[in-house]
Every structure is written in structure tokens, then in C-alpha cells.
Amino acid sequence: MRKVAIVGVGQSPFGRASDRGINELAWQAIKQALQDAGITQRDVGFVSVANVGGWSAEPLPAISVNEYAGLTGVGTYRVEAACASGSAALVTAANLVSSGAVDIALAVGVERMNESPTPTAVELIGRAGNYFWEFDMFGLTFPSYYALYATAYMNKYGATEEDLAKISVKNHFYASFNEYAAFRKRVTVDDVLKSRPVAWPLKLLDCSPITDGAAAVVLASEDVARKLTDTPVWIAGVGYGSDTSNLSKRPDFLTLRATRKAAAEAYKKAGVDPSKPVKSFDVVEVHDCFTIAEILAYEDLGFAAPGQGYMLAREGETYKGGLIPVNLDGGLKAKGHPIGATGVSMAAEITKQLRQEVPAERQADIVKGMGLAHNVGGTGHYTYVTIYSLQKPG
Amino acid sequence: MSTIPREELEKMVKSWLEMVEQITRSEGLPIVPDEKTGDPVWVDLRELRLKYLIPIARIRKFFDGLKEGKVYATRCPVQDVYFFPPQADCPYCMDENLEWVEIRGRGTLVTYTVVSVKPASYLHYPDYIIAIARMEEGFNVLCWMSVDDPSQLRIGMPVKLVVKRREPEGFFTYYLEPE
Ligand SMILES: [Zn+2]
Numbered sequence: 001m002r003k004v005a006i007v008g009v010g011q012s013p014f015g016r017a018s019d020r021g022i023n024e025l026a027w028q029a030i031k032q033a034l035q036d037a038g039i040t041q042r043d044v045g046f047v048s049v050a051n052v053g054g055w056s057a058e059p060l061p062a063i064s065v066n067e068y069a070g071l072t073g074v075g076t077y078r079v080e081a082a083c084a085s086g087s088a089a090l091v092t093a094a095n096l097v098s099s100g101a102v103d104i105a106l107a108v109g110v111e112r113m114n115e116s117p118t119p120t121a122v123e124l125i126g127r128a129g130n131y132f133w134e135f136d137m138f139g140l141t142f143p144s145y146y147a148l149y150a151t152a153y154m155n156k157y158g159a160t161e162e163d164l165a166k167i168s169v170k171n172h173f174y175a176s177f178n179e180y181a182a183f184r185k186r187v188t189v190d191d192v193l194k195s196r197p198v199a200w201p202l203k204l205l206d207c208s209p210i211t212d213g214a215a216a217v218v219l220a221s222e223d224v225a226r227k228l229t230d231t232p233v234w235i236a237g238v239g240y241g242s243d244t245s246n247l248s249k250r251p252d253f254l255t256l257r258a259t260r261k262a263a264a265e266a267y268k269k270a271g272v273d274p275s276k277p278v279k280s281f282d283v284v285e286v287h288d289c290f291t292i293a294e295i296l297a298y299e300d301l302g303f304a305a306p307g308q309g310y311m312l313a314r315e316g317e318t319y320k321g322g323l324i325p326v327n328l329d330g331g332l333k334a335k336g337h338p339i340g341a342t343g344v345s346m347a348a349e350i351t352k353q354l355r356q357e358v359p360a361e362r363q364a365d366i367v368k369g370m371g372l373a374h375n376v377g378g379t380g381h382y383t384y385v386t387i388y389s390l391q392k393p394g
Numbered sequence: 395m396s397t398i399p400r401e402e403l404e405k406m407v408k409s410w411l412e413m414v415e416q417i418t419r420s421e422g423l424p425i426v427p428d429e430k431t432g433d434p435v436w437v438d439l440r441e442l443r444l445k446y447l448i449p450i451a452r453i454r455k456f457f458d459g460l461k462e463g464k465v466y467a468t469r470c471p472v473q474d475v476y477f478f479p480p481q482a483d484c485p486y487c488m489d490e491n492l493e494w495v496e497i498r499g500r501g502t503l504v505t506y507t508v509v510s511v512k513p514a515s516y517l518h519y520p521d522y523i524i525a526i527a528r529m530e531e532g533f534n535v536l537c538w539m540s541v542d543d544p545s546q547l548r549i550g551m552p553v554k555l556v557v558k559r560r561e562p563e564g565f566f567t568y569y570l571e572p573e
Contacts, residue, residue, distance in 0.1 A: 016428075016430055016431060018428035018430070018431045018433040018435060019431070019433045057438060119403065119513070119514035119517070120514055122511065122512075122513050122514065123513035123514045123515055126513045130479075131446075132448055132479075133479040133536075134536065135513075136448075137537070137567055138522075138524055138536065138537055138538055139509065139512060139513055139515075139516040139519070139522065139524075140509075140524060141509055141511065141512070141513060143511065144507045144509050144524055147507035148505045148506070148507050148524070148526060149505070150507075151505045151506055151507060151549070152504065152505035152549065155505075155549045196510070197508070197510045198510055198511045199507045199508065199509050199510065199511065200507055200508040200510070200544070201507075202507075246479060246536070247526070247536060248478070248479075248526055248533075248534040248535060248536035249533075249534065250534075252504075253504065253505050253526070
């Protein structure tokens with residue numbers, strides 16, 4: 001298997017892109033990524049496109065995006081793993097490079113959620129669980145899925161609504177320095193607590209917004225990467241996991257088993273010590289679709305012991321300078337969560353962090369040269385953990 | 395967002411569509427300003443109605459049970475595992491000889507939430523409580539919780555499973571209630 005590196009990244013602003021269609025939005029990201037890599041469309045051997053859709057009109061987005069971006073004729077497909085679609089598209093593209101099938105692949109994530117009215121988008125995301133037994137009969141919504149975890153977690157470990165709110169405060173703080181973020185306004189714990197209930201105990205400011213956006217990364221084999229850049233960002237290890245469609249078939253609501261499995265696999269492949277993973281990383285992106293999800297991620301990724309994740313939030317240990325900096329781009333909460341684009345945007349952010357190209361206020365100190373992206377689809381239905389390194393993996 | 399009653403939403407949609415039609419008549423194009431940014435957007439001329447037809451032939455007994463006030467699970471006698479929601483095939487034995495077992499109906503509350511921002515297709519319901527209970531047989535059930543005041547709920551409290559008709563839609567389904 002060949003080593004694979006990210007050699008170019010791009011992303012559109014996240015938010016309400018009412019001035020751009022899905023193809024135009026994707027092109028914003030693709031153009032930047034090709035220019036960043038110093039390549040043209042002719043160099044691209046495959047395009048993997050993450051898009052969940054349903055809320056947007058185009059039924060074959062991989063084809064329409066490629067046509068618009070001058071990539072017609074290149075092998076392509078659309079990838080779906082709910083909110084982890086972006087990582088799935090990236091990993092499948094990386095595997096095509098790794099296997100020798102192509103030398104350069106492009107992974108694109110794009111979502112235009114505001115192409116439908118908000119109640120329709122709420123409806124469609126709520127259906128992303130088990131359709132018949134959960135949505136059709138009982139009207140689960142996306143926040144309510146995570147609220148079931150929040151209630152169980154808070155009851156078991158004594159975490160409070162204030163602890164959850166601190167995740168939102170941190171992520172809004174860092175988004176204020178991110179020109180691509182949907183929300184640039186800071187919030188206080190009080191703002192979060194006073195925001196209106198969505199699915200108790202989660203409130204509006206515990207939730208990531210309905211977002212439009214796109215991101216793209218160029219992946220290259222070792223030979224090609226060395227020619228294109230002095231700072232390739234290597235994929236050092238990927239772990240995969242999944243869990244039951246029906247939430248009720250899980251043994252408890254305190255942990256995402258899919259993340260634990262994916263993290264263990266990724267740590268093993270990248271040579272990260274699973275008993276103290278924080279020692280390996282300068283910066284981490286975790287999947288904070290809801291504030292509770294970031295706290296679960298701290299534990300499931302091994303940054304905190306079970307039941308101790310909320311203490312990292314309470315004590316500010318995931319700000320820059322803390323135990324481990326998390327979501328310095330604002331996370332899904334405040335940068336925004338255009339479903340299919342999120343995983344690709346995480347990869348773009350870690351790449352820029354490792355290359356030390358983000359504004360100083362939110363640039364992590366790069367000492368170890370390693371970062372991690374944790375991307376969850378649905379309510380722990382799918383998980384991808386991807387580890388990136390400035391050092392070529394051994 | 396989605397806290398308005400369904401009839402009101404439908405009225406709003408209807409009057410909005412009439413506005414679009416008027417604009418199309420007068421301007422010759424279905425282009426309106428985006429409600430938040432004012433950017434020009436083309437209003438799709440086509441509309442898609444989705445109502446799925448879901449096969450239940452092989453778990454028909456579950457629905458017959460609901461009409462008799464019973465909730466059934468399936469169970470594999472070889473593996474000694476329950477399936478709920480029920481399924482017709484045992485993937486472990488690669489067999490379909492599962493038994494139908496009536497759920498005894500007693501359990502404890504594992505977790506719950508109150509849904510305030512509802513999907514468009516649930517706007518005709520007041521806010522509802524979704525709960526998960528661990529039944530004494532050892533599997534979980536997820537459904538609505540019937541209780542007047544959600545502040546009465548405590549994780550670990552005993553609950554029972556009951557069958558009721560869900561109004562205004564009128565179909566039989568199962569609920570949890572405090573014991
Ligand atoms: Zn069996």
C-alpha cells in the first residue's frame with residue numbers, strides 16, 4: 001500500500017449560500033484546492049463526492065459538480081455516510097491512491113441544506129436514524145437523538161447544562177476568528193442557557209445550524225506529493241466504526257461505540273498510544289453536531305476517562321494552551337455543519353493547522369506535527385477517525 | 395422555526411405559492427427574493443409528494459397484536475436473543491424460525507427527551523416526550539411517554555408498556571407510562 005498525502009485544500013464560506021447553487025458552491029472549494037495543490041483538472045484521476053441531499057434539487061451531484069468544475073470524464077461517485085459522508089469520500093479517495101489505482105484523487109463535500117424550507121430540513125435530518133420504527137411512528141429529530149444521550153449522561157455523571165454550554169461558548173469563540181464560519185458572534189453560557197428548548201435538555205445554542213457549504217482536498221501518492229509540495233500532510237491512520245440503526249438496540253446512552261472502535265483502529269495504525277492519545281496531537285477536530293457530542297468524543301477518543309469528559313469543558317482544557325485544543329475552527333456548532341462537506345472541511349482545517357496557515361488567534365502550537373479528525377454520521381451510526389501527520393508514516 | 399401548528403404552516407405555504415404564481419404571471423419568471431438575504435432564487439416549478447409503501451407481511455403478527463392491545467417481540471430460541479423492534483430473520487442462525495413472544499410490559503426508564511422543535515409532519519402534535527426503557531426481558535423499547543408533567547420523570551423509575559390509539563391519526567401504537 002502506498003502512502004497518501006493531502007497536497008491541496010479549499011473550502012467555501014459556510015452559512016446561507018442563497019447566491020450559489022450546489023455546483024457553484026462546490027467549485028469555490030475545488031478551485032482553491034486545485035490551486036493550492038498547483039495542479040489542473042487534467043491531473044485528477046478520480047473524484048469522490050460527499051453529498052447527502054434530499055433537501056437540494058440535484059439528484060446526481062457528483063456528475064453535475066464535475067461538469068461545472070471541468071472534470072467531466074473522470075471516474076467519480078457520490079458517497080453517503082450521513083454526517084460522516086465527507087470522511088467517507090476522503091477515505092475512499094485515499095484508498096484509490098494508496099492502492100495504486102490513481103496517483104491523484106479529489107475528495108469533495110458539498111451540501112445545500114437551505115434549498116428547502118427549514119421545517120423540511122428538520123424533517124429530513126430527523127429521518128436519519130431508523131425511518132420506520134423511530135421517525136414514522138415517533139417523530140425523532142436529530143437533536144432529540146443526541147438529547148437521549150445527554151439526559152442519560154448528565155444523570156449518570158452529574159454533568160450540568162452549564163457544562164454543555166461551555167462547549168458552545170468555546171466553539172463560538174474560535175469561530176469569531178474564522179472567516180469561513182457561519183457564526184462569527186461570540187456567545188456566553190447565559191446566552192446558551194436562555195436559548196429556546198429544541199429537545200430538552202438541548203437548546204438552540206447547543207445545536208449546529210442548518211448550513212450550506214463545500215470543501216475539497218487533493219490527495220496524492222508519495223512520488224507525486226513530493227513533487228507538488230514541501231509540506232505534504234500524510235494520512236497516518238484511519239479507523240472505521242458503525243452502530244445499530246435503532247437507537248434502542250444499544251446497551252447504553254453514555255458512549256458512542258462506533259467512535260471507540262474507530263479510534264482504537266486509527267491509533268493502532270498511526271502508532272498512537274491509546275492510553276494517552278493527547279500526548280500525540282497538537283490539534284483535534286471532533287464532531288460537535290451538539291454540545292453533548294463533543295463531550296462524548298473527549299471520552300470515546302480517550303482524552304478523558306468515562307464520565308470525566310465534561311470536566312475538560314468545565315476547566316477549559318480544550319482551548320489553545322489546554323490539555324488538548326479542540327475545534328479551533330469553531331466546530332460544527334459555530335463554523336456550521338453542511339452535512340456532506342463537514343468531514344472534508346475537517347481535513348482541510350487540520351491540514352492548514354499543521355501547515356500553520358490559520359490566523360494566530362486560533363492557530364495551535366505545532367510541536368508534535370500530528371492532528372486528528374473525528375467525524376460521526378447520524379447518532380454514532382457511522383464514525384471515521386483520521387490521523388494526519390507532517391512526518392511520513394512508517 | 396417549526397413550532398407553528400400544521401394548519402397555520404399549510405396556510406402560509408398556500409399563500410406563499412399564490413404569491414409565487416402572481417409573480418410568475420406578472421414577471422414571466424418564478425423568481426423571488428430569498429427570505430433572509432434577498433438574493434434572487436428560482437422557485438422549483440415541480441413538486442414531489444413522497445409517501446412510502448413499507449412491506450410488513452413477515453411481521454404482520456406485531457400489528458395484529460397491537461389491535462388486541464399486545465406488544466410482541468420476536469425471539470431466537472437457539473441464540474436466546476430477543477429482537478425488538480421485531481424482525482423475521484435471525485442473522486446469527488441464518489434461519490427464519492423466530493418465535494413471537496408477547497412483551498410482559500414492565501421496565502425501567504433509561505433516558506428521555508421532550509421534543510419542542512418538531513418535524514414538519516409532526517406539527518399537528520403538541521410537544522412530545524420520547525423515552526427509552528429497559529424491559530425486564532432485557533431489551534430496550536423506544537416510544538412516546540404518556541405523562542402529564544415531564545418533571546415527574548426520573549431515570550430508573552418503573553414504567554409499563556401500553557397500547558393506545560394515537561389521535562388524531564387514529565392508529566394503534568405503543569406508549570410507556572409511569573408504573
Ligand atoms: Zn437464531
